[in-house]
Amino acid sequence: MRDVAALAGVSVKTVSRVVNDEPGVSPAMTGKVRLAAEHLAFQLNLGARSLRRADGRTATIGLILEDVANPYSSALHRAVEDVARGRGVVVLAGSLDEDPARERELVTAFIARRVDGLIMMPTGIDHSYLVTERRAGTPLMFVDRTPGRLDADVVLTDNRKGAETGVAHLVAAGHRSIGFLGDRARIATAQERYAGYVDALTVAGIPVSHHHVVHDATTVEIAAKAAADMLTGADPPTALFTAQNLVTIGALMALRRLGLQQEVALVGFDDFLLADLMDPPVTVVAQDPHTIGRWAAERLFRRSDGDSSAFSTQIVPSRLIARGSGEIPPRG
Amino acid sequence: MRDVAALAGVSVKTVSRVVNDEPGVSPAMTGKVRLAAEHLAFQLNLGARSLRRADGRTATIGLILEDVANPYSSALHRAVEDVARGRGVVVLAGSLDEDPARERELVTAFIARRVDGLIMMPTGIDHSYLVTERRAGTPLMFVDRTPGRLDADVVLTDNRKGAETGVAHLVAAGHRSIGFLGDRARIATAQERYAGYVDALTVAGIPVSHHHVVHDATTVEIAAKAAADMLTGADPPTALFTAQNLVTIGALMALRRLGLQQEVALVGFDDFLLADLMDPPVTVVAQDPHTIGRWAAERLFRRSDGDSSAFSTQIVPSRLIARGSGEIPPRG
DNA sequence: TTGAAAGCGCTAACAA
């Protein structure tokens, strides 16, 4: 910038004014400065700007996801990017892998770079350490899960209601014996979805059979094994409700191997690519990561703009998509 | 930092030394400083550091992808993140959407934040504008596609060889009439894959029939329509080679609708989630986005560390995964 | 082993 000022024969402050489109610079000056800037391929240093500016903004936000490569996280990422782009803000992204230590590392790394805000899918049970960052002026938004020991803004899927809808759909098809397969039971979303399953059975007056419930199916293989065991054991269910993506896939593999894919009904929580090309096409309760990301980003920017209303939880509705697997009637 | 110094009763320089683990500070001083820093919840400002430091490093790199939400891009993203994490570097990510203007915006936004390097999937035909940035000291790596009008480091899939392998696999199964469906023909990767298709046919002594070749199937629907037209037209092929992910899905939809999924062989370029759960499971030529991302990041950091060897192109091999659809023999 | 002074590139506050 000094070089530009020298070449244009003006002061640095004038260059700064032109670069920032501040009013009160004569067209002649503006022209000279622009020419010189062009000539020297001048690139504004935003780091230096944010160091000096009163608000200290960096026009950068941090996004902490379970894994940037998983479909749900990356769809959310894209939605956040789109909102940020509209404000000239860029996104630092990082992956957690369900590791609270990694979460803290990422928070520290992003705070050290003075992000204007942080959107995160929290892991672990205690997020009280974040009050310090928030007090220091960094707005926080939590997505997909509620933080532990911290009152904050959250955007969530209606896990319980969604699961209830999915299970009720099976009940409506005539099923009275519905198996539940869920992932890591310590995760709040998994608990909510199980609660929704119980709700639907309760409403229908069906008792919960514990040999029809499996938690902690943390991988596709474990889920497949659990589903196969349930389906080949005594008193097999006529339908399955799978509470997470990978669990759904595991169950599909088990059904396929047993040749039961046209016999046993299946509703999965969370949509996945090509679900409609499976045989039969898979009925799911679809989450809406795009809306979750958009709402979170919009709210974050409102906070950043000074909105200091009370913290709140926004619930993004899920949607049942009937494709075939969930409409199979119980075997006579 | 000034506050920490005041509380600890030392100079800012001493605090700086402790924070940066510089040698030559007495344990007593170190202890006092750490205590004060802890007490004040001191967070180093990396922006200020990089402004002052001789090398100007920000410990941040930029990653410009086709779309952070697409599976190929996001797998690559994750690989880059993993390499960066090992060096305490974070990743700014952005989506291009095949738009050269957006590419320039992202480059400008990242350069303004003084990233230590840039990894990008280029779009458009002219990247000569980047010589300025490179001369200013920002190393550049291109992934997936070759930049236009710019000599640079590139990491690519062996598109031509991979496509040839896929088509040769169909030839080996006895097919002599193999349809080609590709996406946007102006993209270099699409051209390479088409060249591989021609190579395989040429090697087998099979002439290329132009009514068996469709380019510019840019959406799933267009691909499905093109596949259906080809399969229901005069002289339908007994096998299909689809040169891109979405094209493969379109073809699968067409085969399904026509009830030909067990009759017509299919090999697709690029793997996709659940390909092994389709009926029949889909044979593909799988790319390796993880390796592409890792190599690109490793090379970028070597450049950043001063490696000034000649620019080079690294080719990441693809791999044929036979699952069923590609092994269907031609109809008698 | 410790610290004082200068300055990275920019903008706030004020002066001309």
Next chain:
DNA sequence: TTGTTAGCGCTTTCAA
């Protein structure tokens, strides 16, 4: 309308 001065938080340089 334009410029001068100071200083953001840190590291470099050099001196004690």
